[in-house]
Every structure is written in C-alpha cells, then in structure tokens.
Amino acid sequence: MVKKVLTIAGSDSLSGGGLQADLATFATQGVAGFSVISSLAIIEKDGVRIKPVDQSTFDAQLASVGQVDHFDAIKVGLLCSLEQIHSVVRFLKDYIGPVVVDPVLFFKEGNLTLERSIIKAYIEQLFPLATVATPNLREAMSLLGEDEIPKSKGAALNFTKQLSLSARCAILFKAGDEVLADQFVDLLIDEEGHPAVIRHKLIQSDYRDGAGCTLAAMLTARLAQNEELKDAAKTSIDFARQSILHGYTISSDREEGNVFPNWSLANDD
Ligand SMILES: Nc1ncnc2c1ncn2[C@@H]1O[C@H](COP(=O)(O)OP(=O)(O)O)[C@@H](O)[C@H]1O
Ligand SMILES: Cc1ncc(COP(=O)(O)O)c(C=O)c1O
Structure with missing residues (x-):
C-alpha cells in the first residue's frame, strides 16, 4: 500500500527549503x-519576500486534499497569517495520524516579521x-x-521541557551550536515526556539552506512508516547531516547554498 504524506508549506523557487x-x-x-x-517565498539577494496565497485559495487547496481518504502523516511548515493557522487547525481537528509542525518563524535568508498573536496561536491552537x-x-x-540563550545541556533540556509543557506535544528542539562549543545539540522530549539529548559533530558548511525543512520532512516520512519518534528523530538528524554534507552552491554570487536531500539518488559522475 502506497504511503501518502501531505506537506502544508510555502514554495521556495530557489529550493532552499519549503x-x-x-x-x-x-x-x-x-x-x-x-x-x-501557503505562500510564495521570494528569496532575493538581501532578504526574503513572502507572498501569501489568498485565503480562499488556501482553503480550496485544503478542501481539495480533503478528498484523499487518509494521509499517513502530515507536515506543517510556513504559515503566514492567523487565518491560515485557523484553517490548518480546522483541517487537523478531523485528522488521526502523526503531525509534524515545523514553526517557520525565522529564515536563514532574512527575517520574517511576526505578530505576537501568531506565536500565541502556534502554542495554544496548533501545537x-x-x-x-x-x-x-x-x-x-x-x-x-x-x-537568554541556554548555555548548557541542562539549560537546553529545561527549555525543551518547558516548551513541551506549554505546547502539549513532543518537541525536537534544534538547539544548534551555541549551547556547547564545537557540537551541534538536538534535544527531544517525546510523547511520554522522556528526554534524549543528541549531540553530534558540528559541520562547517555554508550550504545549509533547507536543513530544517529536510529534517522535519524526513521525520514526517518516517512517522508515516510507523517508526517510533525517538528512532525517527535520530534517522532524520542523520539525514539532515548527510544532506548538508552533500550541499551545493546555487550561484557564484551567493555564499550560502542549499542542502541536497536527494544525495542518495544522484549519479556521482
Ligand atoms: N552545522 C551543522 N552541523 C551539524 N548538523 C547540523 C548543522 N546545521 C544543521 N544541522 C542538522 O540539521 C538540522 C536542521 O537544521 P537547522 O539549521 O538547525 O534548522 P533550521 O533550518 O530550522 O534552522 C539540525 O537539527 C541538525 O541536526
Ligand atoms: C517556503 C519556505 N519554508 C521554510 C523555509 C525554511 O528553510 P530552512 O529549512 O532553511 O529553515 C524556507 C527557507 O527559505 C522557505 O522558503
């Protein structure tokens, strides 16, 4: 039986995410x-412009995918307004299955301006x-x-626990390289509140655009295949690392480049 997985996300024509x-x-x-x-993200030399699709087009797409009998998992990425969040909340209320929410509140390519009400809706309604x-x-x-940035493993774990309590869902917190020197730290509080700290070697690379989307998409695909959350998280971190290691430049004018999620399918020559 073919597994079917839905992403609710923005389009990034430069493929550095979305x-x-x-x-x-x-x-x-x-x-x-x-x-x-949800939107068209237009990545320019000096930042990002987001063009949300109009609300009725967004809702019509949700109604369209509503024709599919069942999704084995759903990923939620960039949402641009309270109205979009509310539509997704309504859509998910009838859904039974794994849901991965990647709260895209910041872009590596430039800042988004977010209202406090959007953050509140993520915490109270979507998570x-x-x-x-x-x-x-x-x-x-x-x-x-x-x-304040959490500056130790314990502080980062506390952060993750607090988030999991207020969000009322499991949290995979991509704490990054500012917690421990020379290491990347990802922390998980699973559905039962069990913690796991995954420390791995920091990769020095400028080709990291799309790393977060790739990680969350892999998590969604693995949960669709009934993998346990902790195992799926580890698999997804390994996959994100490999995608960074196989990253590529898109232009000699840009320092930053993209991760390459399709590395395993590529011809080497
Ligand atoms: N420099 C790095 N070294 C090692 N792993 C990394 C690095 N950057 C990202 N990753 C891996 O990719 C995952 C997602 O990337 P990250 O850049 O943290 O997400 P986002 O795009 O949401 O900011 C991280 O959780 C981590 O596992
Ligand atoms: C539509 C969209 N969603 C999400 C992201 C976030 O990407 P990342 O995985 O680098 O955090 C981007 C980045 O450009 C994007 O364009």
Missing part, C-alpha cells in the same frame, strides 16, 4: 507526496494538535518569550 525540500525528501523514502501551498514540533534556537526562544 515544499521543494519536503517533496524531495519524501521521494527518498518512497512515499507519495501531496502539497498545500496541541501536533505529534511533535521542531523549533530551532531562535524559534524556541520567541515561543517561550526568552531572551
């Missing part, structure tokens, strides 16, 4: 990918419908209203 990275990642797992587009949420450091800080 539904392009999600569908590429799903393909490596042999699952069928479906999409609802409680998720199996797991995957904030990075800056996202976790703004979700918790904290302005």
Whole structure:
C-alpha cells in the first residue's frame, strides 16, 4: 500500500527549503507526496519576500486534499497569517495520524516579521494538535518569550521541557551550536515526556539552506512508516547531516547554498 504524506508549506523557487525540500525528501523514502501551498517565498539577494496565497485559495487547496481518504502523516511548515493557522487547525481537528509542525518563524535568508498573536496561536491552537514540533534556537526562544540563550545541556533540556509543557506535544528542539562549543545539540522530549539529548559533530558548511525543512520532512516520512519518534528523530538528524554534507552552491554570487536531500539518488559522475 502506497504511503501518502501531505506537506502544508510555502514554495521556495530557489529550493532552499519549503515544499521543494519536503517533496524531495519524501521521494527518498518512497512515499507519495501531496502539497498545500501557503505562500510564495521570494528569496532575493538581501532578504526574503513572502507572498501569501489568498485565503480562499488556501482553503480550496485544503478542501481539495480533503478528498484523499487518509494521509499517513502530515507536515506543517510556513504559515503566514492567523487565518491560515485557523484553517490548518480546522483541517487537523478531523485528522488521526502523526503531525509534524515545523514553526517557520525565522529564515536563514532574512527575517520574517511576526505578530505576537501568531506565536500565541502556534502554542495554544496548533501545537496541541501536533505529534511533535521542531523549533530551532531562535524559534524556541520567541515561543517561550526568552531572551537568554541556554548555555548548557541542562539549560537546553529545561527549555525543551518547558516548551513541551506549554505546547502539549513532543518537541525536537534544534538547539544548534551555541549551547556547547564545537557540537551541534538536538534535544527531544517525546510523547511520554522522556528526554534524549543528541549531540553530534558540528559541520562547517555554508550550504545549509533547507536543513530544517529536510529534517522535519524526513521525520514526517518516517512517522508515516510507523517508526517510533525517538528512532525517527535520530534517522532524520542523520539525514539532515548527510544532506548538508552533500550541499551545493546555487550561484557564484551567493555564499550560502542549499542542502541536497536527494544525495542518495544522484549519479556521482
Ligand atoms: N552545522 C551543522 N552541523 C551539524 N548538523 C547540523 C548543522 N546545521 C544543521 N544541522 C542538522 O540539521 C538540522 C536542521 O537544521 P537547522 O539549521 O538547525 O534548522 P533550521 O533550518 O530550522 O534552522 C539540525 O537539527 C541538525 O541536526
Ligand atoms: C517556503 C519556505 N519554508 C521554510 C523555509 C525554511 O528553510 P530552512 O529549512 O532553511 O529553515 C524556507 C527557507 O527559505 C522557505 O522558503
């Protein structure tokens, strides 16, 4: 039976994240990918412009994918307004299955301007419908209203626990390289509240655009295949690392480049 996986996400024409990275990642797992587009992210030399799709078009896409009998998992990426969050909340209320919410509140390519009400809606309405949420450091800080970076493993774990309690879902916190020197730290509080700290070697690379989307998309695909959350998290971190190690430049004018989720399918010559 073909596994069907849905991503609700923005489009990034430069493929440094968004539904392009999600569908590429799903393909490596042999699952069928479906999409609802929230917005067009236009990445320019000096920042990001987001063009949300109008609300009725967004809702019509959700109604369209509502024709599919069942999705084996759903990923939620960039949402641009309270109205979009409310529509997704309504859609998910009838859904039974794994939901991964990647709260895209910041872009590596430039800042997004976010209202406090959007953060509140993530915490109070969207996360409680998720199996797991995957904030990075800056996202976790703004979700918790904290302005101090957690500077030890214990402090980062506390952060993750607090987030899991207020979000009422499991949390995979991509704390990054500012907690421990020379290491990347990812922390998990699973559905039962069990902690896991995954420390791995920091990769020095400028080709990291799309790493977060790739990680969350892999998590979604593995949960669709009934993998336990902790195992799926480890697999997804390994996959994100490999995608960074196989990253590529898109232009000699840009220092930053993309991760390459399809590395395992590529011809080497
Ligand atoms: N420099 C790095 N070294 C090692 N792993 C990394 C690095 N950057 C990202 N990763 C891996 O990729 C995952 C997602 O990337 P990250 O850049 O943290 O997400 P986001 O795009 O949401 O900020 C991380 O949780 C981590 O496992
Ligand atoms: C539509 C969209 N969603 C999400 C992201 C976040 O990407 P990342 O995985 O680098 O955090 C981007 C980045 O450009 C994007 O364009």
